[in-house]
Amino acid sequence: xxxxxxxxxxxxxxxxxxxxxxxxxxxxxxxxxxxxxxxxxxxxxxxxxxxxxxxxxxxxxxxxxxxxxxxxxxxxxxxxxxxxxxxxxxxxxxxxxxxxxxxxxxxxxxxxxxxxxxxxxxxxxxxxxxxxxxxxxxxxxxxxxxxxxxxxxxxxxxxxxxxxxxxxxxxxxxxxxxxxxxxxxxxxxxxxxxxxxxxxxxxxxxxxxxxxxxxxxxxxxxxxxxxxxxxxxxxxxxxxxxxxxxxxxxxxxxxxxxxxxxxxxxxxxxxxxxxxxxxxxxxxxxxx
Numbered sequence: 001x002x003x004x005x006x007x008x009x010x011x012x013x014x015x016x017x018x019x020x021x022x023x024x025x026x027x028x029x030x031x032x033x034x035x036x037x038x039x040x041x042x043x044x045x046x047x048x049x050x051x052x053x054x055x056x057x058x059x060x061x062x063x064x065x066x067x068x069x070x071x072x073x074x075x076x077x078x079x080x081x082x083x084x085x086x087x088x089x090x091x092x093x094x095x096x097x098x099x100x101x102x103x104x105x106x107x108x109x110x111x112x113x114x115x116x117x118x119x120x121x122x123x124x125x126x127x128x129x130x131x132x133x134x135x136x137x138x139x140x141x142x143x144x145x146x147x148x149x150x151x152x153x154x155x156x157x158x159x160x161x162x163x164x165x166x167x168x169x170x171x172x173x174x175x176x177x178x179x180x181x182x183x184x185x186x187x188x189x190x191x192x193x194x195x196x197x198x199x200x201x202x203x204x205x206x207x208x209x210x211x212x213x214x215x216x217x218x219x220x221x222x223x224x225x226x227x228x229x230x231x232x233x234x235x236x237x238x239x240x241x242x243x244x245x246x247x248x249x250x251x252x253x254x255x256x257x258x259x260x261x262x263x264x265x266x267x268x269x270x271x272x273x274x275x276x277x278x279x280x281x282x283x284x285x286x287x288x
Contacts (some may be wrong), residue, residue: 105261108137149207
């Protein structure tokens with residue numbers, strides 16, 4: 001049954017498949033509502049980029065001008081962090097992550113996302129009726145945010161090893177810092193080895209922290225908007241008052257979520273840039 005947009009549903013942790021809840025359609029059993037949104041967002045970004053760059057001119061139109069401004073701003077920002085020696089290698093991935101995340105975050109604010117779907121009977125739980133939304137904000141799915149973080153960390157490790165070499169990479173983590181030599185360096189070796197182990201653990205947790213930060217903020221924001229939309233109904237107000245509140249109360253929160261969506265995309269990209277800078281910066285006297 002197709003539900004009207006005003007019947008908002010609280011976002012659940014799982015991202016269910018959109019065809020009968022995954023029952024009876026094995027071919028589409030993998031297609032979750034968040035994956036569908038990921039595909040829609042990706043197609044939109046590709047279409048817009050193609051539209052902006054298809055007929056480029058010296059005097060750009062509005063679309064080309066906007067696209068060039070975004071790309072140039074991101075390029076300058078990333079270069080200021082990772083340095084001129086790395087920006088050409090990392091820009092495409094970091095800029096793609098930022099653009100995808102911000103568009104996905106804002107897409108989740110469109111009317112109908114998370115509120116239009118079907119009701120199915122969950123036979124495994126006493127004939128309970130379960131609501132399956134057709135569309136779910138893709139960054140409110142931990143699978144997607146964890147996948148993006150993991151892909152970045154794989155590239156981060158590759159860039160770090162190829163830029164500074166395995167020896168310098170390990171020395172950066174476990175080596176004695178401060179240019180100490182002689183007896184003092186030998187005394188401090190166990191300390192820096194212990195610090196290196198802690199650093200390795202922190203590196204291993206980077207994809208977890210990156211993914212949970214983005215997922216948590218978007219997931220909480222979606223449920224906050226749902227609560228504001230259904231506040232009148234929860235207070236058992238008359239139908240007309242509930243409808244009026246569902247339209248007016250969420251407005252300031254929508255502006256807040258627009259800002260949060262942009263900030264979370266920027267934080268994700270900036271943290272990735274800082275991680276690259278920390279592992280690829282050449283120390284004085286380092287072997288190349």
